[in-house]
Amino acid sequence: MERVKNAMINTVNYTKIGQKEGEKKQVTGKLMDLTLVEDGDLCVDDFDINKKLSIEEIDKIRQNIIDTMLSSNVGLVKTAHEGLHVYYNRDGYILPSNRCVKCIVLDNIEIEIFGQMLKYKEHGGMEQKELVQN
DSSP states (O other), X not given: OGGGGGGEEXXXXXXXXXXXXXXXXXXXEEEEOGGGOTTSOEEEEEEEXXXXXXXXXXXXXXHXXXXXXXXXXXXXXXXXXXXXXXXXXXXXXXXXXXXEEEEEEETTEEEEEEEOOOSBSSTTSOBOOSOOOO
């Protein structure tokens, strides 16, 4: 937790990002801003599993991901939509960008990879000062 303590941001009114002006803000959760993780080596894989499948099928796919695709030294979080977030070290591996959205699409699974490769949203752009939803 020490590594990410300054990277945790409160979310309000059950939204990831964004707030209407003048709206009362009720803290309803937290998210991690990878731009604020000090060592820059943390990555997150987001496994989105087809929500139209039965709970049994989703559980089976999730367990198969854990058993066959992941090493034992990763952090796992089951998402609100029955998917899986996997937290791990990049160990120096270079990603093509900060966000690789739908970079792997399989039957009933889409995988997105997030990491802090650049301080900037786009090469040569302004430093990213606020969170921007995909």
